[in-house]
Amino acid sequence: MDAGRARLDRLPRPDHPEHHFIIDPDKWDFYEMDAYRLLGDDERAATHARSVIRISTGPDGTEISPMRAAEARLTLGVAAARTGEIDEAIGMGTTALEVDRKSLPSLLLDDVSVGVIARFPGKMHRHGRSEA
Secondary structure, three states: OHHHHHHHHOOOOOOOOOOOOOOOHHHHHHHHHHHHHHHOOHHHHHHHHHHHHHHOEOOOOOEOOHHHHHHHHHHHHHHHHHOOOHHHHHHHHHHHHOOOOOOOOOOOHHHHHHHHHHHOOOOHHHHOOOOO
16 A cells, blocks of 8 residues: 555646546545455554545535545444444444435445444344344
């Protein structure tokens, strides 16, 4: 990951970073976040998730990249679920899924649900969620 970041930092900033096929420096934290989450390195994933949320939020507090921010919150939810913080996991997951736009499959919902249900079987009902 560090070598990829170093290589990216040597490239000029793209003229149109909003283009889906351009890897701009702001997307790098997003990719690192996802990779570390998949590897189970929750501390690094959470660090990058917080960075993604910061980068995805404009100076006035408006989310300029709502889908990236939503996926970052779901990553924070997965990390919380894996460490036993069920309320934090559910809170992050709920906030993330409140965005108007959704990607398919519904962001990381499966990762959050599986993590919470595996660690806390039967407790999802307490939070207004069903296990089905």
